Amino acid sequence: MMATALPSILTILPELVLATGALFLILTGAFQGTRSINLVNGAAFAILVVAAIATVFQTSETQTAFNGSFVVDDFARFMKVVTLLGAAATLALAIDEMSRQLQKPFELAILVLLSSLGMLLMISANDLIALYLGLELSSLALYVLAAIDRHNAKASEAGLKYFVLGALSSGMLLYGASLIYGFTGTVSFAGIAAAVKGGSGPGLMFGLVFLLAGLAFKISAVPFHMWTPDVYEGAPTPVTAYFAATNKIAAMALTTRVLIQAFGTDAAEWRQILVFISIASMGLGAFAAIGQRNIKRLMAYSSISHVGYALVGLSAGTQDGVNGVLVYMAIYMAMTVGTFGCIVAMRTKDGSVETIDDLSGLARSQPAFAFVLMVLMFSLAGVPPLAGFWAKWYVFSAAVDAGLVPLAVIGFLTSVVGAYYYLRIVRVMYFDDGPARFVPLSGVLRAVLAVCGIVVILFGLLPSPIVMAAGAAAKSLF
């Protein structure tokens, strides 16, 4: 008789909440139709918050479930809370946006729940099969979300492009995973780590390169970033916020776990790959964003460069480096949600606008809105004492400690270049004359912007709670 495979319920409680909640809401929506839209949206938001709370109150011991293919440690809990909060905040933006539109698909909230579930599975993945299943679950829902505004040609194009390129990257990832399995004879990260300890041959390295290529697509790092501007521009704005704020965090967590836990002893081999990806992402993100007129495209390039900065910390391969990645992703989530909240709020009487010039003169017509956007832009640029500065501080100092001084210097230089286009938005808002007058912000938007603004400002003054949690989380990986 085999031992029971069912884990302790508490270990998988957040995932269980999301899965059962999503199934329940599918039935509600299917039977009630669009009449249930408010119920489904509200319940989905509540489910995300409940799952985040359940994650916070999980025990801090490292637990595994399902024969070791699912692991819950401090690292997973930290990343899950960040992802779930990002998902809840962006779902709030989506609900707010939906209230102004004719099309009210109740499936949007359910797809957000299911892709968030996939992200949690990614963060907790402890072997290659679990990695792939989590990745596919989240990605498949994201492809649909990109095209959910199906009467809009740009959204359909975004969805199709994302789907085709995503399938290609999944293929590369699977090819890499099969090579790794072939050369180590095991799919579990612990088993791979044991096999790598004896030295990795060329086959294993090829496997790792392909696996990293697939993961780099998901975090939209150069040279696998081509889809990002088009998809970010074409998808509905709250969905874009969801892509930027949650999917990247989960994929970054997965990359970190694979590299540190499975290939940790082989850091010298993958460090050069990461350094290349990191420099290319920071550089391209900084230079390509300069010419952008559309603020969503600009945020796409901005997100590419921020992934580059986070990878600086991961390139260090040390506990401090992972700590930096965790702090960076948490702060990045707050900044991204806030900025996309501002973009959602760019609504005139005739509809939403997306170009940077539409912001001109905002400081006079809506000073509070302009102030929040200015704080977020300063933070994204890395101006002290805001949160974005500290995020860069942690990853760069970890890189310097690990002996990667040139990488840190390049990171610093590209962030100076990047500051140009963030500050241009501030200039347009404060010094250009223009007719910018958006419709008054709804309560939900006000709340999201206020919370993000407060987090970004206060982190510089009181960094300890997030940094301490991230420190404990980074420790659990080593």
Next chain:
Amino acid sequence: MDVSFAFFYLFAAVLLGSGFMVVAARNPVHAVLFLILAFVNAAALFLLLSAEFLAMILVVVYVGAVAVLFLFVVMMLDVDFAELKQGFLQYLPIGALIGVLFLIELIAVASFIVSGGKIAGAPLAINAVAQGERNITNVKAIGDVLYTTYVYYFEAAGLILLVAMLGAIVLTLHRREGVRRQSAAEQNARTKLTAVELRKVPFRQGV
């Protein structure tokens, strides 16, 4: 040299050849037919591993359903071949580059194995089950681990299929207002009184 080796190389060679033809065939209908050939050969490889159940499932699901669906789609769509071939030369350099990279990689991996590189590791649980009891059937071996050891993967895969279904419905279902659908209950509730109206038509005056 076992006879099963000869069969392995036969099926594997046909599989690779038909896989190549799927990409190279000019006519998409031929490409789908080569795809079916590839599936059947893969099923034969499963048979050589004495995984009869997987072999049958592969034929039933992939050949019986998926490939036939492909065939329908290919025949229904009006594909313009001249237009498809237009970008070929433009993409040839990058394609050739990637092909050469893959070739170098294969040679590197092969030389690593030939030079005596070891491949470590433990067998998967399903192998352990199969080795523990030699005379159990395929289906039992899979069933023993599918809902126990691998229940997590099974459930996650189920959720992925759910998302696929949900996505297909969201993206394609048109919910139009004012469509007159058949309502069996309403039809059955009709009686002679509500359905038929008897009129006395006066002679030579019309209705």
